[in-house]
Amino acid sequence: GGIITQTPKFLIGQEGQKLTLKCQQNFNHDTMYWYRQDSGKGLRLIYYSITENDLQKGDLSEGYDASREKKSSFSLTVTSAQKNEMAVFLCASRETGVDTQYFGPGTRLLVL
Amino acid sequence: GEKVEQHESTLSVREGDSAVINCTYTDTASSYFPWYKQEAGKSLHFVIDIRSNVDRKQSQRLIVLLDKKAKRFSLHITATQPEDSAIYFCAADMSNYNVLYFGSGTKLTVEP
Numbered sequence: 001g002g003i004i005t006q007t008p009k010f011l012i013g014q015e016g017q018k019l020t021l022k023c024q025q026n027f028n029h030d031t032m033y034w035y036r037q038d039s040g041k042g043l044r045l046i047y048y049s050i051t052e053n054d055l056q057k058g059d060l061s062e063g064y065d066a067s068r069e070k071k072s073s074f075s076l077t078v079t080s081a082q083k084n085e086m087a088v089f090l091c092a093s094r095e096t097g098v099d100t101q102y103f104g105p106g107t108r109l110l111v112l
Numbered sequence: 113g114e115k116v117e118q119h120e121s122t123l124s125v126r127e128g129d130s131a132v133i134n135c136t137y138t139d140t141a142s143s144y145f146p147w148y149k150q151e152a153g154k155s156l157h158f159v160i161d162i163r164s165n166v167d168r169k170q171s172q173r174l175i176v177l178l179d180k181k182a183k184r185f186s187l188h189i190t191a192t193q194p195e196d197s198a199i200y201f202c203a204a205d206m207s208n209y210n211v212l213y214f215g216s217g218t219k220l221t222v223e224p
Contacts, residue, residue: 031210035214040121040216040217041216041217042116042118042201042203042213042214042215042216042217043156043201043203043212043214044214045211045212045213048211058211059113090155090156092156094210099144099146099161099163099205099210100146100158100161101146101158101210101212102158103148103155103156103157104155105154105155106155
């Protein structure tokens, strides 16, 4: 078995601030994903990465940057936090050839 | 891109009854349809999936049906128990990299 760790658990930022969220997995999975979950809505894909140093944009990539520094980690940067923004950011990973995505516990973002 | 509509935003059933959650999708190229469960305050947990080469799949009390003609799929939970109470998300994927498009979620409450 493995685990996905997301840090921090809670993130409070100021409007205009650059904020970085981190995700680590020890499944040795190739593909990793960042999703945003807003209250009452489904998840929307921000970025994904199929291998180290690879980046692919999702439908919600505007306003975000991502970095796949090594196979086990995938970072997401909110380039300029929007006032009153509130969402949960979920990281997921998947083994090549297997459909199932495994999700991390999430980072809750609040922008004041 | 793909759009996934989840028709019931809330669903309440009595313990022991069946619950049915319905989803539709727009892209005929979608070939993989997973379901995820999110308990209060927790992350997403995979429950069951179906591929487009079959129209029915069962795992214990969970049944997934797929109607490709109608572009509709559904999750049936039989003999519901209070621990089935959660938000259930359907999703669809048409890519090789498991890029999932999620429905908006159905909050299922199983009343004792």
